Amino acid sequence: STERERERERERKREQEREREKGKEVVECRRKVQLVVTRKQVQKSTASCHS
Secondary structure: OOHHHHHHHHHHHHHHHHHHHHOHHHHHHHHHHHHHHHHHOOHHHHHHHHO
16 A cells, blocks of 8 residues: 555544544434435445545
């Protein structure tokens, strides 16, 4: 894995910490995303929660 990939992993972990603080908002977001995924069966839509 390159330097940039490690940077992204660190960013991801920071985002996860923020998500824990948000809590309910994130749960709602994931719920909406799951509905979109089940309807359209597109996994890319999960990125909308993180990016």
